[in-house]
Amino acid sequence: MTNDDADGHAAAEDLWITVERLRAWLDGNNRLPPQEALLLRVLKLSEEVGEVAEAVIGAVGQNPRKGVSHTWQDVESELCDVIVTALVALGTLNPDARTALTTHVARVADRSLGAG
Numbered sequence: 001m002t003n004d005d006a007d008g009h010a011a012a013e014d015l016w017i018t019v020e021r022l023r024a025w026l027d028g029n030n031r032l033p034p035q036e037a038l039l040l041r042v043l044k045l046s047e048e049v050g051e052v053a054e055a056v057i058g059a060v061g062q063n064p065r066k067g068v069s070h071t072w073q074d075v076e077s078e079l080c081d082v083i084v085t086a087l088v089a090l091g092t093l094n095p096d097a098r099t100a101l102t103t104h105v106a107r108v109a110d111r112s113l114g115a116g
Contacts, residue, residue, distance in 0.1 A: 016098050019087045026088065041089040048085045052078040 030037045055078045057063055058070030091097040 015087075019084070019091055019097070022084070023088050023091045026092075038089070038092050041085070041092050044085050045082065045089065048078065048082045052082060054078075 026041070027037070032040070052075060055070040055075040058066060058068065059072050059075055061068040063069070087097065087101075090100060094100045
């Protein structure tokens with residue numbers, strides 16, 4: 001394993017540790033039944049995706065009343081919020097979220113790029 005590979009592996013480990021910590025923090029502050037909490041975490045994705053749309057509209061100045069109200073860095077940040085929210089929701093649904101995501105990405109890549 002090269003240094004870059006080791007750094008990438010460490011970063012991936014840190015990501016999944018952080019996702020698990022966020023999920024546990026949410027669980028610790030949750031007052032709802034687990035099934036309802038899961039549903040709301042999945043629905044939270046819609047809110048986050050809406051914020052991406054708002055940022056894109058603001059970055060291109062599509063709303064004449066607001067003009068250019070966001071930057072492409074805002075869009076990037078909102079996309080990251082979508083990813084984190086999705087990972088936390090996935091971790092709530094499946095304790096082995098890392099394997100679920102890795103397996104799914106491999107299937108998508110194989111389907112889209114072929115087994116090359």
